[in-house]
Amino acid sequence: MAGIGSLLAAGGTDAADMRNQDAALDSRLRAGRESLGPAATPHYDKPLELARGEGVYLFDAAGSRYLNMYNNVPLVGHGHPEVVSAIAAQSATLNIPSGSLSGVVKAYAARLLGHFPASLGQLVLTCSGSESNDLALRVARAVTGRQGVVVTRAAIHGGSAAVAEISPLLSRGEGLRPYVRTVPAPDAALAGTAPLGSWFAARVRAAITALEAKGAGFAALILDGAFASDGVFTDPPGFLAEAVAAVRAAGGLFIADEVQAGFGRMGGGLWGFTRHGVVPDIVTLGKPMGNGYPMGGMVTRPDYLARASERSPCFSSCGASPVAAAAGMAVLDVIEGEGLVRNAVRCGEILKAGLRGLAKRFACLGAVRGAGLIIGVDVVDPQSGAPDTAGARRVVNTLRQNFVLIGTAGLDGHTLKIRPPLCFTAAHAAHFLEVLRAVLASLG
């Protein structure tokens, strides 16, 4: 600290001379010192410094415009005026932590819960998807009295210590804990001729048995409704039902992680789990809930929450703020007012049809999967059909050079992950398909 020595020398109780410290700082800035940690590394080979966002577009410092199909957080579009106004107005009016409830928080909670099955009658608001999943694990373990959790092999459920433990892709330096078991993604290609639902349920049952044998017992199966980090697995609708029945038979809870899938992204309703005709025991929500305002939520049965709260209070002190509620309310208004769930279905179909057309033409594209506006496309070796991780990176980085942003996913990182804001249109889809065609031709 510029000045800590002199501050203490001066007696330690004088007010800091912040201006001097800021001057020292400026020189640090000029020196270009990297002040953010290693996890802040950008995703592209050529780093991207962004300056502005509007609708589906991001703009860099030089004014170049990018079609953003990468990010699920700005759900209803970058800088949506209705959401921005709601945040600004509520920030000016009242912004307090959750202790003292305000009308807008209660109204939002009631409105949001109205979009869930009646059994899921209580909401805890948090500041992030990580906090929501952390809380969900605590509730599941308190309710079952057991520790064991089943996740998919490439799951990412968040960054807190408890949640990173159940996120195999984040545990690169360490093996998984004995109370965590993985199952493969529900990939029809792996299931072969077996019905996908039975194949997946058998793997879940085996994982539960292994946990019980280890003595950890089985607390919960937690799944991302879109299997986004696994590579996007959405079909056939209903395939999850048998696995969820196996969970219930073993006395465990099913946690639907809707951080990626939720709020209409998959079409057909607001939540990914509706696609499978199942009712979760706990649902967790995150980033898109406030279109980027940091908020999340955990929805569960009141008796479950009461039981967990007996052991330790379930809270997030900044979670239930009126500003978060106002942002969340505006997001629901926009989804409804602009018909974004219907739009996700329509534009998702256009994208998938186009991608399947390209896959016929370019042998490096494999399976195309997805529902609504979350789509995965495998990049494979044209000869062997094996996953082509480097090829997927090449496609993503060349698209970025051509002002289109997408990501990768999957255990092998060979799946193109396509996830635009829900205000994406047929014209954007056509533009993307044309750029991708040109990129594939150039790489070919």
Place this chain on the structure above:
Amino acid sequence: MAGIGSLLAAGGTDAADMRNQDAALDSRLRAGRESLGPAATPHYDKPLELARGEGVYLFDAAGSRYLNMYNNVPLVGHGHPEVVSAIAAQSATLNIPSGSLSGVVKAYAARLLGHFPASLGQLVLTCSGSESNDLALRVARAVTGRQGVVVTRAAIHGGSAAVAEISPLLSRGEGLRPYVRTVPAPDAALAGTAPLGSWFAARVRAAITALEAKGAGFAALILDGAFASDGVFTDPPGFLAEAVAAVRAAGGLFIADEVQAGFGRMGGGLWGFTRHGVVPDIVTLGKPMGNGYPMGGMVTRPDYLARASERSPCFSSCGASPVAAAAGMAVLDVIEGEGLVRNAVRCGEILKAGLRGLAKRFACLGAVRGAGLIIGVDVVDPQSGAPDTAGARRVVNTLRQNFVLIGTAGLDGHTLKIRPPLCFTAAHAAHFLEVLRAVLASLG
């Protein structure tokens, strides 16, 4: 869910009719169903529904005005126009998660780090103080390769599973884990004639020895810079140095939790730890950082962060957002521009002098402690001097009826916790002291 059956019956891929669901919801709202969990219980006997905040004041739905001396989150005052403008402008311009860094995030990180000792050269931005402390524990455990943590008896470091474990006040249903050891608060009244620093360090050493004997080993001592939930312990300045030396001697890390103490609240600089002339290994920041915008941070040595990141990436996907950075930047501007650190010292002295005057007059008031604008006052039995928990609740609830908001703290809950926004003035102090005098006289 109103409609889930019909949605699935309709084929599962049609867009939800959200308007119908909202109608069902309205009736739920009218029915007054409690949709938020048990942790959302208000703090006062007579619940408070707040509608608006401005400066040091909160207003309820009926328009009554309350002097808010309870909450540390609205650090520079409710609805501060500079902070609100910064949030509004940046929300409209660019709000993305941390993957793609923007100039404002880098500038904020560099500016904030300039207020820390030079060794603490990297920042991870998070969404909350809980996330910051969760990450700090991961770093300390990765760096030391050990599990054990020492905390004070009434510590509250946050709500995630890992952090709730080291928050004895939150573990009401369960005992503490074998890798968590507590020490009493650094209370001169407990230390008796012993120098407080030596007395406290001896307790920390004993806790470390106990952890080593248990086989968990010792990873970190984590302390709130103001010991706010323990009852506020701030004097004499420098008393922590010996305990921190004991931590280093044992190969452990010292984590300064500045969620309560940070950003000038204690006067004499931005951080509580400067009061003790120590340099922490990790500093954690929370709520007041963005004046209520959900953000937090963990500041540590680059080599520590690198080591922890080898095992598992240290991130919070919504943490390093440009809006959080803009809010944080505005808060620093306001602290500096309005001279709030100096003001905290000045008004804190006025409050403490007045409280000590009242303590001479009313035998139910015991010790008065604090630095800057965080102050604790014990409520005791006039005869025995024993903690009077019910008496403290009576004072707090009667003040609330007289439109002044404060809280309680401490293992026995008998300490009045006084924590106004830093824009608190001498006139507010005079008003508070007069209302408290009248309340004490009426309860007498």
